[in-house]
Amino acid sequence: MRALTRLDQLYAIGAGTRLGYSPEEDAAHELAARWLQQAGLDVTTDEAGNLFGHRGDARIWSGSHLDTVPNGGRFDGALGVVAAIEAANRLPGTELGVVAFRAEETGPMGSRRLAELPDAFLEVHVEQGPALERLGEPLGIVTGVAAQARGEVTFEGRAAHAGTTPIEERADALVDAAKFVLHVRECAREGAFATVGALEVEPGATNVVPGRVTLSVDARASTAEALETLVEAIGFEPSWRQDPVAMSGPPLEALRAVLPGAPQLISGAGHDAMVLAAAGVPTAMLFVRSLNGGASHCPDELSSPEDIALAVDALTETLARLSASAVSDKR
Ligand SMILES: [Zn+2]
Structure with missing residues (x-):
């Protein structure tokens, strides 16, 4: 053919x-x-x-x-x-x-x-x-x-030494971000989609507790109403929307x-x-x-x-x- x-x-x-x-x-x-x-x-x-x-x-x-x-x-x-x-x-x-x-x-x-x-x-x-x-x-x-909505969410923590800062005293931005990623996944129900596809870790070094994380959220649903429900459930502020x-x-x-x-x-x-x-x-x-x-x-x-x-x-x-x-x- x-x-x-x-x-x-x-x-x-x-x-x-x-x-x-x-x-x-x-x-x-x-x-x-x-x-x-x-x-x-x-x-x-x-x-x-x-x-x-x-x-x-x-x-x-x-x-x-x-x-x-x-x-x-x-x-x-x-x-x-x-x-x-x-x-x-x-x-x-x-x-x-x-x-x-x-x-x-x-x-x-x-x-x-x-x-x-x-x-x-x-x-x-x-x-x-x-x-x-x-x-x-x-x-x-x-x-x-x-319908589609995209935005970014930032998690602020406190950068610290990976070898000396006690675990219970850390403010690890990436640990908070990781919980959020799982939450985003939970929010997407039948017919709706939600994805964290990009993640920026600062300072982004193997021996530093992450002080700041910025991640992307992409949410999609078949109707504008369903998308609104999804965005509210996730809890982020879209910077871009497509009806x-x-x-x-x-x-x-x-x-x-x-x-x-x-x-x-x-x-x-x-x-x-x-x-x-x-x-x-x-x-x-x-x-x-x-x-x-x-x-x-x-x-x-x-x-x-x-x-x-x-x-x-x-x-x-x-x-x-x-x-x-x-x-x-x-x-
Ligand atoms: Zn194509």
Whole structure:
């Protein structure tokens, strides 16, 4: 299958490491630009380096990103671009566009220009979690992206000599921080997520009792209310919040018509589709089953050729439906 060959070709660039705006991401964009031209699309870029391929006055767009986290997988992002190019190949003469976004992994920015262009956006992406594998379903329809809050918490203690300060006299900031990390984990209940992912210990020396610890908190839940409850339970002050984003409109309706009975999921991860949906573009997202227990952002990331073929079929049919109804609207 050509899609798999292309995923291999992309993976070979940087062996799974294509950071945003790196030479490896550049090379991936150059390769994708050639594929877009071969599909008969006009190729342009914008000031942020996002790559566009389009036929005519395309108002219906699909795509994803080509950057990865360090030592990432074969499918995250790349699948959405490769699948969109496959769909464009199968729909010759249809006015549609394919986009490859830059630097999604460092915080998806989408593209202001694209938000002005499309009446519809569709992103195919690997689930990056275990839900579809557990359900035994190859594909899932994303109905929205979870609400999210991030912040930092600082613990003040007293730096002291590790060899002479009696244990009972210490004010060890890291011991307090460790209790808090366990508390954060306890607060995340069914459907909610809370993570301490970064921790800075000061002075950070093996022979000094930690005097100060700053840690990050990342909290996510399916609704704004559930997120508020979670933030209160954890007890931290978010410095950044993202409201939940709903998928909607003709792209979601078309995807549901193409995949009746497919499971519907909330995405806990942010995506390019989230940025476009938040900008008011009618947007839908199709998840492809992640195998290996949902492994992602690592070389174990895996989706089967059969599931990928089903995703390309579903994307193609959804784009064809959207295009047909756009043409009939014009008449
Ligand atoms: Zn991604």
